[in-house]
Amino acid sequence: MRKSDKYGMMPVQPYLILGTDQYQTIVEQGDGISHFYHFVLEEKPQNEMTAVPDGSVDLLFGIGENDIRTFIGGTVLSAKRWEFEEGRKYFGVCFQPGGCHLPAALSIGDLVNNDLEIDGNLFGTNLLEKLAEAKDLESRSTIFLQEYRRARTEQFPNHIGTLEQYMRMRIYEEKGNISIKALAEETGYSECYIRRIFRQAHGISPKNFERFVRFQNVLHIMNHASNRLHLDELAQECGYFDEPHMMKDFKSFAGVTPQSYNKMIEGTKLRAAGTDAVSQAI
The missing domain is CATH 2.60.120 (Jelly Rolls)
Incomplete structure (x- = not known):
């Protein structure tokens, strides 16, 4: 990432x-x-x-x-x-x-x-x-x-902005796989409160945001892969429970399967060379 x-x-x-x-x-x-x-x-x-x-x-x-x-x-x-x-x-x-x-x-x-x-x-x-x-x-x-x-004007009081930033960065660090319970324990706020603060800043729940983070990670890896990717390893690298879990989200979010997307970007300006990929073929 x-x-x-x-x-x-x-x-x-x-x-x-x-x-x-x-x-x-x-x-x-x-x-x-x-x-x-x-x-x-x-x-x-x-x-x-x-x-x-x-x-x-x-x-x-x-x-x-x-x-x-x-x-x-x-x-x-x-x-x-x-x-x-x-x-x-x-x-x-x-x-x-x-x-x-x-x-x-x-x-x-x-x-x-x-x-x-x-x-x-x-x-x-x-x-x-x-x-x-x-x-x-x-x-x-x-x-x-x-x-x-x-x-521009400041959108949130300082303590709210700091809490939102902490939650967002922890979600990034954990590749979209940290529970609300864990965030509540780390911050000392209730689960209800941190959900409300996150939605106030993003308009979506932390759970949905985590799904988007995992999906964007998949896109970044696929876009910069110099070799073909093995889907089960890609799913593990990007924080999914398993390959079907990744496939379901990817189809919903990209409108195509990972295999179709990979073919779509082959030889285009999206496909950057020189980045190590997971390995083997889709």
């Missing part, structure tokens, strides 16, 4: 990378942001664009010739169709799970499994005009950071 000082993984949306043109990213790892990204949709993709669960909030600016449309969405709960307009340039901000400071008009519960069209200037004064004038991903990322830092 890719790690930073405060956040435990870099969320990945594989179908976005595979199905769009000129896809680029800048890794941020600060201010609760995972990465910025840019892409264009020159024509309708051959396959349906699909969002997968990642526990994150995405803020997306669709820059057209005459306007900018702004959408914000939380994590999906299973593989879900993701629609974009052809001919627009898109600038996106992917926040780390629990990292997005929302304007007062929005709540995390409204965003889960949903995409809302909003006024992009909620995230900064004259932000849309400034983004429209910028020419590339780097300059748009700089502009967003400047305006977001001015506009």
Whole structure:
């Protein structure tokens, strides 16, 4: 799993990378942001664009010739169709799970499994005009950071933020396999209280978040595997009880089986060379 000082993984949306043109990213790892990204949709993709669960909030600016449309969405709960307009340039901000400071008009519960069209200037004064004038991903990322830092407010009291961060990092450390009972014993809070605090920050339960962490771990290993993978070893590496357990979640979250996904990414920009894999063939 890719790690930073405060956040435990870099969320990945594989179908976005595979199905769009000129896809680029800048890794941020600060201010609760995972990465910025840019892409264009020159024509309708051959396959349906699909969002997968990642526990994150995405803020997306669709820059057209005459306007900018702004959408914000939380994590999906299973593989879900993701629609974009052809001919627009898109600038996106992917926040780390629990990292997005929302304007007062929005709540995390409204965003889960949903995409809302909003006024992009909620995230900064004259932000849309400034983004429209910028020419590339780097300059748009700089502009967003400047305006977001001015506009954001602290979302939670300090003790709540510290508790949420501790729970999230323990979930990452245990690869999505730590019980609520264990978290309650470690923190000294009741199970009911820590569930409530976690949902307040993420809009989903700790149990669902753990499932998404395991799934994202599978994606990262498959995307960076230089050799073919043995499914039972992959399941064990990513914290699943057994191979059928992993297969069930993967099909629900990715919309395809691990075997089909592996074939889909073979020879694409998603498949990075040089990373040791589990071994043998799917």
